[in-house]
Every structure is written in structure tokens, then in C-alpha cells.
Amino acid sequence: MPIPHYLPHSSLQQLFEALTEDGYAIVGPQAKENRIDFGEIRNTAELPWGIGLIQDAGASQLVDGPKNRCFAWANGPQAMKPLLFAPREPLWQIRHGKNGYVVDAINPETRRLAVIGLRPCDLSALRIQDQHFLEGQYPDSHYGARREGLLVIAVNCTHPAATCFCASTGDGPGAKESFDIALTEDDNGFVVETGSPEGEQILARLALKEALSTQMETAADNLRNAASSQRRSLVSDNLRDVLMSRLDHPHWDEVAERCLACGNCTAVCPTCFCHAEIEEASLGGNHSLHSREWDSCFGERHGYIHGKQLRPEIKQRYRQWLTHKLATWHDQFGRSGCVGCGRCIACCPVGIDITEEAAALLK
Amino acid sequence: MINPHPPHLARIIDRVQESDDIFTLRLRFNDPSIQSAYEFKPGQFNMVYLPGAGEVPISLSSDPDQKDSFFHTIRVAGRVTKGIDKLGIGDEIGIRGPYGQGWPLESAEGKDVIIVTGGLGCAPVVAVIHYVLKRRERFRRLVILQGVKHSHDLIWRASYERWAQAPDTQVLIAANATEAIWPWHIGTPIDLVQQADFDSANAVSMICGPEGMIVAAAKSLTERGLPEADIHVSLERNMQCGLGLCGHCQLGDKFLCKDGPVFAYPEVKFLLERGGL
Known part of the structure; x- marks a missing residue:
């Protein structure tokens, strides 16, 4: 040392x-x-x-x-995340030339x-x-x-x-x-x-x-x-199993009444990684840019699959976010997805508090 | 670090209209070295790219031993597939893959194979049917339970009729609604599990279709004595990257694109039975 x-x-x-x-x-x-x-x-x-x-x-x-x-x-609101995982960045472009298409990888x-x-x-x-x-x-x-x-x-x-x-x-x-x-x-x-x-x-x-x-x-x-001096705390005992066993808890409805599904929490969360792939064709049609940008599980496009929205209700989207962050994250990454920064609390326009919601769900 | 993102160009070398809104493309990579190195397992998928429109995850429907080309059977479902439907022989698209885990075909050898498929989820398992029939001696009975909403949704009808004549092969088809001449069952493929002839101690089932149907089929099969661990299911979600990065295809703790799309049923049973996740 x-x-x-x-x-x-x-x-x-x-x-x-x-x-x-x-x-x-x-x-x-x-x-x-x-x-x-x-x-x-x-x-x-x-x-x-x-x-x-x-x-x-x-x-x-x-x-x-x-x-x-x-x-x-x-x-x-932000620190490291946007510096490594760009909020929006191109991945490739494709052009239509004389002999067909040409794909160019775009490296940052x-x-x-x-x-x-x-x-x-x-x-x-x-x-x-x-x-x-x-x-x-x-x-x-x-x-x-x-x-x-x-x-x-x-x-x-x-x-x-x-x-x-x-x-x-x-x-x-x-x-x-x-x-x-x-x-x-x-x-x-x-x-x-x-x-x-x-x-x-x-x-x-x-x-x-x-x-x-x-x-x-x-x-x-x-x-x-x-x-x-920290006044808030996240209950940590066995959140993974308890949350997955309380998927029908009435508190999900209660949060959904307040949640605007704006996605601020996912944007400021330093561990949230979801991103959407987007395609922008030129008006002439012979060039197109394929990019990715931060996406949120609170948005309607996140759970879209051939004409169907898998999580049509805000309750389902909030539940997806919280159970992913605090429960299934353990299976994926060997730890909780919450690092205690409190950004989602400060940046939520209606002041939804992850520590309070988790505690209420454990009751 | 290899850039995993950009697709490779491939050319459409054949196109078959399977039904009003289902078509099959035979594709070959423009670069012969990419084509010759390309290997996949039935059940895996490619991200299929229509330049200017975007990508869609589509399962491979051809035989993995066919090295000169590969097939995708596609239903017109949204913006990208609608655009791909307009393409013809000689046109180019982008392909990257194969991604995900395929069907457990090696461990199914020496066993009865029970295929249950609902609606238009048939493409991923039709690759299995072809695979088994081509290597018939390696497997025991082949039982095919196919359900469609309406009889006119049944694609490859002639194939089913031909397969029904093959030795040690049982074909059971159900439609919820039918035209006048329908020699098969009216109802769901779940109704047909009772008639399926298999040895539950030595069988593997592969199921593909709507999640509700998967749960019902798995339940019926376990009631017939098939252990849940011998049931495998192929699931669908919004896969945008195929690389396990973009997060859209998550179901509980699973990233469907990399942990699936094929799962042993016990891995996802809780999540599917629960629904709405």
C-alpha cells in the first residue's frame, strides 16, 4: 500500500x-x-x-x-457515464454506389x-x-x-x-x-x-x-x-428475492400514479445502460446513418415488439426498472445495480424516492 | 478490439412467397470468405438490416450444413419487414450474426423430438424439423404439433402432408378457424398434446410461439410425464443490438439475445407463467 x-x-x-x-x-x-x-x-x-x-x-x-x-x-446529474457511453453516437453508415451498397464502420x-x-x-x-x-x-x-x-x-x-x-x-x-x-x-x-x-x-x-x-x-x-450523516438508506437484506416475490404488491400501483414515465431517473442513473438503435436515411435515399442513443425502459418504444407493447402500463415499466436495478441485476452482475448516488431521487420531477419505494415494497 | 456493430452485405439469391404475408429469402454474403466462415445452429438468429430503415432479429430457417447460402423466413409485421418484402432477387441487405443460443439438437439425439409451435412462430422450429428429417437415424420419433389461428395461416402445407407420411413421424395440426376443407383439428395445439405419441422418459420438446401458448403447452407436456428440463422454448423480445448490450430484450434476469432466445423451460418458467414482465 x-x-x-x-x-x-x-x-x-x-x-x-x-x-x-x-x-x-x-x-x-x-x-x-x-x-x-x-x-x-x-x-x-x-x-x-x-x-x-x-x-x-x-x-x-x-x-x-x-x-x-x-x-x-x-x-x-452526470459524471462518468456520458464520457464513456456516449448519449448518442453513430455506429456505421451505408452508401449506395455504382456497384451496390458500401458499409463503413464509424469508430469514435x-x-x-x-x-x-x-x-x-x-x-x-x-x-x-x-x-x-x-x-x-x-x-x-x-x-x-x-x-x-x-x-x-x-x-x-x-x-x-x-x-x-x-x-x-x-x-x-x-x-x-x-x-x-x-x-x-x-x-x-x-x-x-x-x-x-x-x-x-x-x-x-x-x-x-x-x-x-x-x-x-x-x-x-x-x-x-x-x-x-446520510439520512437515507437502501434496505439491502435479500432485496432480490423479496422484490421478485412481490410483483403484485399494491405499492406498484401507488408509484405508478405519481410516476410520469419521463425517464429522468434512467438518464441520470450511472449504471443504466439501455440504448436504442436508430436509422436516419438521407432524403435522397442513397445514404443512411445508423446510430445508437440512450433509451429508457420508461419509454413506450422500449418494450415494443412487432406491433405490441409488452409493458403498456407505467406500473409495469416502473416495476421493470426497480426489479431490474435492485433484484435481477444481482443475477446479471453479481451485485445490485444501485450505487447509492441518489441522482434518481434528486432528478425525479415528482420526487419519487427509490429508497422509500423499496422500503414500502418490503412491508 | 473488434467493432461488433456493422453488418456485412448479403445478396438475395432466391425468394419464395410462402403465404400472403410470409416470404423466404435465400441469402449469400457478398464476401466469399465471410460466407465460407459463416456457421450457425438452428434456433439462432441474425440481425437483418434494410438500409435506410433499420434492423430486425430474424431466426435462421435453413440447414446449418448448407454452406453456400442461408435462409430467412420472414413475416411482414412492421416497417422494416414491410420494406424487406419489397426486395427481389439480386437486391442487397445487411446481415450480422448469428446470435444467441440455438436448440439443443445434440442432446436430443437418440430421443423422441416433440415440436410444438403456435401461430407464425413456426420458422425457428421448421429448421429443426428439416434438421431431424435429414438426419433421421440419429433421432427416434418426430412429433409435430402445429397450431395456427386460421387454416390459411398454415404455410408449408404440402410439407406437413409429406412429413405426416414419413416413418416414425406424427403430424398434428390445429386451427382455431378453418375454411371448408380442413382435415385436421379445430382448436389449439394444446388440445393435441393428448394424442401425441412419445416416450416421456426419453424425449425432448421444443416449443415456439406466443408466450401464453408456450406455458400451456409446457404444462400439458409435463402432465404427460415429460420432465420440465426436457422442454426447450424459443422466446421473442425487442432485440435491437443482438450483442447483449442495448437492454431491450430483457426478461427478468435474462438477456434474450445472448442467454436465449432458446431456453430450457425451468430457466424461464417463473417469468413466463407470471406474464406481464
Whole structure:
């Protein structure tokens, strides 16, 4: 286990410069409108300094936070997912030429990304998306190409939102794996750990001091507090079997009365992977583009099959989502599909709360 | 990493109109090296691509030992199949596959084979009928239970009549509604399970059709003493990628495109009996 070091806030820009020297484009959080958004940044001044975030069911509000912190918030609607699994991307095009059709595969243009600010819940989600897109019989070359150059700089979560429940799912607030560098912020800087040779190589160039035991204790205290301050929790005992045995529970009807089937929850869920394949022909008819785009099991086209909708009722679609996420996901991926990030709660326009719905279904 | 997405071009080298809305295409990949390397098992499917319209999952209906070409029997059901129906000999389409798990034909050797098929779900199992008849000595009795809504939906009628004459072969056909001359049963294929002649201790059943029919047929067969583990079913869902990635074909914990479309009945019994999932 490498010895933790300490990165003062004043040296954060040096880390950015080292990443840039190594050819990485840096993607990190920024305060935009009323949310935290991930985008390309070059300077640490672009990080959300002094920004706090209050989230609750159906609500998200940026507020003033501690001035000398840039990670005093939990999460925004998106982090890693759109960077590897593109919301929309072309897969191939076909042209009609003199001697018939020609199919051209379209491969994505990729850059080496260093993503700073991923939370432990995001790392768990990343691990699941890796499993889904890369570890099956047909690894997805588009996801794979983006994943190959990725450097993960996680920031442990010291300011969970009211919507967070990663402590109950076992995914946070501290990162255990799947990072190159992990930071835990205090008022002066970060306790830094490395999780890969790439991470070590980059840190070695920053000439950092070893973290003091008081700094490490503060970090550990902050993470303990972050865990104990979480108000929501997901019951985890045997959800798989219990939910599958309660497919006729009256609570499904109750949720369906509130659910708008808008699909916000699936769009912001860092583990949801469904996508639709779409075909766009040119007006002239001799060219066509075949793409894929994020899809949602709440939409009407998801369960469509030759003229028939398999899940015509919102109740069936909500049940599909929740039983997949919390029950059958275990069979597919060896764990729950929920990492406790709370995004689906904060981004639901009517404030449907996965932790409350699961608890109600267990009653 | 190999890009698994783009289709290969194939040319239609023959086309047969099977009924008003069902047709069979004989296809060959444009690239001879792709054609010669192409192998599949009955029960597997291809994603069939009509440029400008999109893809549909269609099961392979030809014999896997026929190496120079392959067949798809297609019912006009939606936008893409309607477009494919307009194509003729010499036209090109895109193909990628084969995908999924096929029928357990090796483990059916030495056993009675009971085929139950409802409505227009017959294409995936007709490939099995041809397979068994061509390798007759490897299997014991062949029992075919075919149900259609209306007698005019019965395609390959002459084939059924011919198969009925083959030794150790029993053909039982049912239609819910019929024209005047209908020598077979009026009702469902489930009614016919009682008449099926097989040794339940040494038989394998393969069922394809609407999910309700599958459940009813499996129930009737188990009542006749056939163990559920010897019943195999082919299921349909909205398969958009065929690769186990897009998520549309999920039924419970299964991705039908990669874990199926053929399943041993105990794997999906709960999900099918439950319905609405």
C-alpha cells in the first residue's frame, strides 16, 4: 500500500499541468446554472470553489459552501457515464454506389481523458458499466476505445447530499478501488492515495510531502461523518428475492400514479445502460446513418415488439426498472445495480424516492 | 478490439412467397470468405438490416450444413419487414450474426423430438424439423404439433402432408378457424398434446410461439410425464443490438439475445407463467 501524501490546494494546478504534459484532456466539475456539470477544464480556478449543493427529492439547489473547498458538494446529474457511453453516437453508415451498397464502420474519435471529481459511487458505477460493455461475449469497441485512455482521479465524498445513501449500499463515501488517484479534501488541500502505477507516476513528479497523521485522521473523520450523516438508506437484506416475490404488491400501483414515465431517473442513473438503435436515411435515399442513443425502459418504444407493447402500463415499466436495478441485476452482475448516488431521487420531477419505494415494497 | 456493430452485405439469391404475408429469402454474403466462415445452429438468429430503415432479429430457417447460402423466413409485421418484402432477387441487405443460443439438437439425439409451435412462430422450429428429417437415424420419433389461428395461416402445407407420411413421424395440426376443407383439428395445439405419441422418459420438446401458448403447452407436456428440463422454448423480445448490450430484450434476469432466445423451460418458467414482465 503506497503511503498517502498531501496535496495542498495551492499545488493542485501542478497536478493539472502534469496531466496536460502527459497528453490528458482534463474533465472536471464546474458550477453551471443550478447544477454541478462535468466538462473540460484547464485551470483549477474553474472548479466549483466555495460552492455547496442542497439536494432532496425532486430538488437540487447550488448554495454558498465553504470558501476554501472545491469539492464540498455530492454530485451533479452526470459524471462518468456520458464520457464513456456516449448519449448518442453513430455506429456505421451505408452508401449506395455504382456497384451496390458500401458499409463503413464509424469508430469514435477518442482522447485520453483524466477525469477529476468522480465519487466512490461513480467508481462503482464505472465498474458495472465496464462489466456490461467490455466483459461480455461482444465487447463494445466504442466504449472500449474511450475507456482505454481514461485516468480516474476520484474525490472521496465529505459532503453527501440528503439524497445520498452510498453508505447503505457499500459504495461510499470513501473509494476502495477503481481509481488511479483518490483525494480526500480538507480546508487546506487533499490527502492523496494512489491506486495504480499511472497514478503513482504522476504524483511522483509533484514532489509532495507525506501526509501527516493529523491530516489522515481528519480525512478519516470526515469520511466517517459523511457516512453517519446520510439520512437515507437502501434496505439491502435479500432485496432480490423479496422484490421478485412481490410483483403484485399494491405499492406498484401507488408509484405508478405519481410516476410520469419521463425517464429522468434512467438518464441520470450511472449504471443504466439501455440504448436504442436508430436509422436516419438521407432524403435522397442513397445514404443512411445508423446510430445508437440512450433509451429508457420508461419509454413506450422500449418494450415494443412487432406491433405490441409488452409493458403498456407505467406500473409495469416502473416495476421493470426497480426489479431490474435492485433484484435481477444481482443475477446479471453479481451485485445490485444501485450505487447509492441518489441522482434518481434528486432528478425525479415528482420526487419519487427509490429508497422509500423499496422500503414500502418490503412491508 | 473488434467493432461488433456493422453488418456485412448479403445478396438475395432466391425468394419464395410462402403465404400472403410470409416470404423466404435465400441469402449469400457478398464476401466469399465471410460466407465460407459463416456457421450457425438452428434456433439462432441474425440481425437483418434494410438500409435506410433499420434492423430486425430474424431466426435462421435453413440447414446449418448448407454452406453456400442461408435462409430467412420472414413475416411482414412492421416497417422494416414491410420494406424487406419489397426486395427481389439480386437486391442487397445487411446481415450480422448469428446470435444467441440455438436448440439443443445434440442432446436430443437418440430421443423422441416433440415440436410444438403456435401461430407464425413456426420458422425457428421448421429448421429443426428439416434438421431431424435429414438426419433421421440419429433421432427416434418426430412429433409435430402445429397450431395456427386460421387454416390459411398454415404455410408449408404440402410439407406437413409429406412429413405426416414419413416413418416414425406424427403430424398434428390445429386451427382455431378453418375454411371448408380442413382435415385436421379445430382448436389449439394444446388440445393435441393428448394424442401425441412419445416416450416421456426419453424425449425432448421444443416449443415456439406466443408466450401464453408456450406455458400451456409446457404444462400439458409435463402432465404427460415429460420432465420440465426436457422442454426447450424459443422466446421473442425487442432485440435491437443482438450483442447483449442495448437492454431491450430483457426478461427478468435474462438477456434474450445472448442467454436465449432458446431456453430450457425451468430457466424461464417463473417469468413466463407470471406474464406481464
